Amino acid sequence: MRVTIDNPPTVPATNGYYSHVAHVTSGPLLFLSGQVAFGEDGEIDRPGDMTRQSEVIMSIIERLLAAHGATFADVVNIRTFATDLSRLREYGEIRSRYFPKEPPTSTTVEVARLFHPDALLEVEVIAAPPAPAG
Template identity: 65%
Template structure:
């Protein structure tokens, strides 16, 4: 197996369905994807003020970037998320969850005062172990 996900019994368990404490990559090239925001084709933010919709757009963009490299969310080993309001985290988590299924990456989520676009509520970057 190329990826081994683990939650050692020597540390508190992560919340169910949220993330893995560690993911070991045993072989293969890595893909580092820059942080993505919910930019629409017109260069504006899709759905200002709507965390669920912005999350859907961001994960759709990430999915297409991964696919362009013959990868999927099953290959993602780390997710780093920046949000402008942790109070909206449940909306983000509800959208994010189905993209990963059972193969949970390591994860960090941080609240920031703002992102580079004033209407962006979140920015998400990923690291994936490329198949093959």
């Protein structure tokens, strides 16, 4: 395996659903830009609905990963920018569906606002997909 998830006993245990370290030993890395819940019409899907926006964002990320031969299992880091951390559980319930095993490393911060006034979240990931065959 070229990615090792590690939570060494020499540091405090994580207090959430994330890992301390993802060690990538070889192969390509894929950096995705931050994604917001834009629908096919170019508008934010369901302003005010954290659960729906989380679902849309994860679906977009899933399709971007797939376009490059990757899946959520290849994600080594996820960064979340949220406008209201008191609603983090809504996002977390959706996110945990996509990372049922060892979670990636993670950063989550609250921001005053995002570039679109109806966006509640922006999520970016780094993935270590398998090297292309050939």
